[in-house]
Amino acid sequence: MKSCFLVLLFAAVPLLAQAADVSDSQLIEAAVRDYIESQHQADPARMERGLDPKLAKRTYWQAADGSEFVMNTDYDAMVKVAKNYNKDGSKFPAKPRVDIKILDVDQRVATVKLSADEWIDYMHLYKNQRSEWKIVNVLWQYHDTARQVSKK
Helix, strand or coil: CHHHHHHHHHHHHHHHHHHHHHHHHHHHHHHHHHHHHHHHCCCHHHHHHHEEEEEEEEEEEECCCCCEEEEEEEHHHHHHHHHHCCCCCCCCCCCCCEEEEEEEEECCEEEEEEEECCEEEEEEEEECCCCCEEEEEEEEEECCHHHCECCC
């Protein structure tokens, strides 16, 4: 009887480990959905939930004079985006494109690619001490990179 129990226990360990991975994947996807859907729904609380306060969001940008620079956006700016960008509901299609690919997960860090209607975001997330997955880095560009130019 005891050996039967041990066999069952050892057989269950890999299944429990897989369940933990599935759970982490679901939590990672939820954080990414909070990030993008908070913009769709003008819901700053969701943006706050998905981001780490030390968020660094970057893209390359071309200034009006032709010089290129790295444009930075922080946590506070993204919360404002979530609150204001789509306030009137006209910035996204009725069924926005959201394609989330988890590229890698290793214990408490993850890399994700988000393809949305107009842009691509590469994200780094980490699992904090409360087991919450938070987006800490984002590198993004438009699908149409010609749009990465200041008009003025």
